[in-house]
Amino acid sequence: MTYTVTDLFAGAGGSSTGMVNTGLRVVIAANHSELAVRTHQVNHPETDHDLADISQVDFRRYPKTDFLWASPECTNHSIAKGKRRVTGQGDLFGTDEDDVAIRSRATMFDVPRALEAGVLRGRPYIGGVVENVVDATEWMYWDSWIRMFDAAGYHVRPVFLNSMHARDDRAVPAPQSRDRLYVVFWLKKLGRSPNLNITLPAWCPRCETAVDAVQSWRRPDRMYGKHRQQYDYACPNLRCRVVVEPAVRAAAEVIDWSELGSRIGDRTRPLAAATIARIEAGLRKFARPMLAPAGGTWNDGASPVDDPFRTRTTRETEGLACPPMLIPTESRAEPDRVASAFGPMRTQTARQDLALAVPAGFVMRNNTPRGGNEKAAGLCTPFNEPVRTITTAGHQSVVTMPGQHLLMAYYGNGTCTPVTRPVPTQPTGERFALVGGQVQVEDCTFRMLQPKEIAGAMAFPEGYILLGAKRDKVKLLGNAVTPPAAELLMRRLVDMVEAAA
Template identity: 25%
Template sequence: MITTDAPTSIHLFAGGCGDLAGFKEAGFQPLLGANHAPPAIATLRANFPGVRGVLENIHTLDMRRLPRARVLVGSPICKEASPSGGRAAPKAQLTLDEADEENKENLPADWSLTRATAWDLLRATEAAIDAGRPFDVVAGENVPGFGLSWLLFDTWLDGFYRLGYIPHLTSVDAAHIDAGDEGRAPQHRHRMLFVFVRKGLPAPDLRPRPLSACPNCGPVRGVQRWEKGTRRKIGIYGTSYKYVCPNRRCGHLEAVPITRPIGDCIDFSLPTRRVGDGKAGKTFRPYVDETRRKIDLGRAKYGDKPFIAIMRRNCVAQSLDEPIGTITAEGSHHMLVIPGDSLDNCRIRMLSTTEKARAQRFPDHHRFQGTDTERTRLIGNAVPPNVGTWLGQRLAAVL
């Protein structure tokens, strides 16, 4: 049922409907979601029965048939936004995290097409204008590398400008955004948000102000301060920008954003297995030396406290008292370790799909459809709902 006073939205979404859930929580009335993957559309229908689901490749979607809406939401990824290192652009489209990871080797040739491309958002915007029902706002997210390394990024921005839209960009970390009922995500997920506002409409306030701890003033709303003067505010927290106290009296000291620990998401009732028993299967397969090394280093650092061993290059282990690194769409990288009296007696398991969804800030009642692999892909490709809510709230304020 469409309410007359709620701003409407269309979602060319990827993953498990995180942006759709966030915008709905922000007071929007989503009308339609489109995706090429059956599990994604099944997830939409399971959670949003009043929203029309369109199962189709975004590249071939007839944009002229999209309904009238105030906002178009889509998080694109382009094969042109290739990893650094001078290699040719890969033939297959990359997921968000692969596109932004430096020095990525041996990229597979069959990455799933899970994002509307940047050009498809332009195509949809132009079609709406031609039909006499332009969107007021076009919005979405991407990795920082999309704006920093894609050679056609300026051309893409100029396309929207020529269609009558003013671009606005901001950078956020999902671990800092305390919007919506679920609050901050216990996961560091650095993203660039883009908002194109139709000329004549007010600009939204896209300045992130996370609840932070100032050593002098206590809890404050931190102000983003960039390390270097840049033409565009695109980057990663801790490398490109930090937060400072808004109060002059303390000299704008650095204020560290308050985060949520991944330990809040862990279900300790789930079964584990001994390191010494090896991987699950009919025959004994020991864990590789690198996995054992990371577990052992975690034991030395955290003692008898459970921790997360990180199965990524240049990563070892982290405490359950802090957010984890980015949940990705392909594979599992976070191993729960419950220390024992020896390395072989440590009990381990990978994070479950439910725990990954919690890390993405999805509520437990959000139902993902498909196989375990498909659900992992839906979760990893999703916009965290708290980020979607934060963005939706700022757009609703000017609509």
């Protein structure tokens, strides 16, 4: 049986995309923005659309469906510029600086209105999800709003889920850290509840085994909030309960590494002082040269260069690498709010405010140069040129040169040798250390993340069409739901219904 759904969507329509992945049919989708509706139409042509101010909609004119998804306006529930907004009502005619004429998305109270319409016509929704920011729980009418679900005949459970953790045996999470509140509701008369206990694969260092990590609240009397602030994931073993880190996808998966941007020192328009400060903070935190296994080694992890070398073998080789960084560019961002590109991307807002910075470097082929060592430079290719042909042996390494690096000997009359020269004779013991110079900001490359990369970070499928200018596309994405979150939660509701049938 194919179940149907009404989607009061936000932004680019990721909720519909996720629900379609569960086998649901989105019968009607509604939004106040013409651009959002046209984007949704292009990607979901089988769905009927309503361009409307949801606060003015008579839900009796919408077709009957089994489920409801709603993403009410969230601006007035967010903490912005240091002030907490508690009214939660939204402005009927909108105050968004980018589009004053467009009215607000659905308010929170429009959800109980939709439920009431279903009950009065004798075909209530089986269940559904209301998505919003975590701070909505501090809305002044939160408790009253929750009681409305009970009055309409529904059980309700708030779920606090980060998009990078929206994973089960079918849903693939987004490589973005995006904390959201999902209020899941279902009819009391069903006599059962959906499984909303989301466990995640992780490694427990204490038990020394893979576990299904469970959500663990730091304050049992305050079970709402954000990952790593109000809750963690822990080993499910009651004798252990150590905090563990669930497996997540890296932002690096969706970044276009063929375009690294321009060298900061060569820019005609200098970066803002605050952006430079963030890059400097990121270089101090992330641009530590790493020794990375290469060339057919049994080692599977990198180590910082201020740790000792691993034991040398007759065939093991290691390359030197520095990680790229993701730099927030909005004026209010703190100087230390930088992240490695090899962790999840931070939450995407409706603005293009995230950039990629990469320490200067090059790609090196690990082959013997033809024509002797004087031709060795020909084996190196700058990042801004195409990579040479990849062979089956994978003889290419990424090398960064942040300042001057030296090899320093730890014995007798040992001297320092530039890394541009051959390594001196290796004795049987560990005798050489790598001494790194200061990474210079002007030698890094810099560019803003593009809409295609942002869409990938939110787990929109390849080829998802975004209409409008670049600024419009970023806004559509920043307002949207990540598809895996909608897929996971709605599948849990569908599984509950099918089990009850």
